[in-house]
Amino acid sequence: MRTAIVEKTIDLAALIAEVASGAHGAVATFVGVVRSVNDGKPVLGIDYSAYDAMAEKEMNAIAAEAASMFATSAIVVEHRKGFLGVGEASVAIVVSHERRAPAMDAVRYIIEELKVRVPIWKCEHYSDGSRDWVHAGTGAARPR
């Protein structure tokens, strides 16, 4: 199990190789990608920023929860920060498991939790020169 905030291009094949195992029959992945259009506005790119120490702690907690709930420690999560152009991967989640259902369930759990709990922000830059903070999450992360 490994989670990280990274500043370089995410290499999905390397992440898959990191968790794959002959004992596992299933590898599920999710990759988030910067879209060219959001709410009808043409996007140049997204500047991701994070509260690094807390984001890494929270990502690690989420991965540990998934490892426990779905009985596999073959989990890797990377979230990128900095300026990303259209089509670049912002987040990648890879889970390898003996069976397919828990592999897919674990990926889904991790991305859904990451979206509401991990302190990462995005500032979208538009082709007209404007920019805006995106409030995609609910912000209603529960105190714990």
Next chain:
Amino acid sequence: MRTAIVEKTIDLAALIAEVASGAHGAVATFVGVVRSVNDGKPVLGIDYSAYDAMAEKEMNAIAAEAASMFATSAIVVEHRKGFLGVGEASVAIVVSHERRAPAMDAVRYIIEELKVRVPIWKCEHYSDGSRDWVHAGTGAARPR
């Protein structure tokens, strides 16, 4: 949308590149892998065979159903046949979508349907020299 029975190594990165798009924010994948152990028996590899024409037709029908249900044609499915060693990918499903939930739902729909409908068989070869046909699917595919 593309589906195929293939005889060479599945290149997941190429499949992702095939369906990725600047308009899409999410790429979900599932890869099935030959396991080293099944039901406690050490496995050397699996010999996959298919009723090619029907398998391709059925895979294509499943992908078309997913494209309709989840509103994306950015779908690619490859299933390999022939003898695969432990750790080799037998099937890969990649779906790219504007949003994450339908991307993941579509991948799941495709692998679950593929498992019960597509006429592909596996003969597992064990390290003791024996082999056995695996009846993983229900065989209860519905006439249509």
Next chain:
Amino acid sequence: MTITVQLFASYAEALGAKSIQVELPEDATVEALMVALSELPGANRLPPKPLVAVNLAYAAPDMILTSGDEVAIIPPVAGG
């Protein structure tokens, strides 16, 4: 009419052939084909009601066969 039936995987092994020819009356159904199959040597190694595909689609037992149909019996599938 003569119907050629394709066999795959464990069924091909059980009957020792990749295809067999079955003689049936005109307008015979899939069910009639299954009865004819059950009388072949080695057929006791097939399940009593195997899945049948006609022209690349799973076929119901009451489907009427036509000369030239592509017919196959389908062992329990195990893709993925």
Next chain:
Amino acid sequence: MTITVQLFASYAEALGAKSIQVELPEDATVEALMVALSELPGANRLPPKPLVAVNLAYAAPDMILTSGDEVAIIPPVAGG
């Protein structure tokens, strides 16, 4: 006691700083910190009850702060 509060993203822009120092009585709660924050210049651009993290975990309003705590206010998150 003096509490250093880290600011991020839209909140850092709203207050024009990456961190601010707030003077609070001993045993002040997270809620008391929020009241103090709301009196700062530019605070009208923050929501009335922003999320607060103490020592890298989301904190309930009645949590008591201690000198040396790592405190941050957290804009609505948007990872992924």
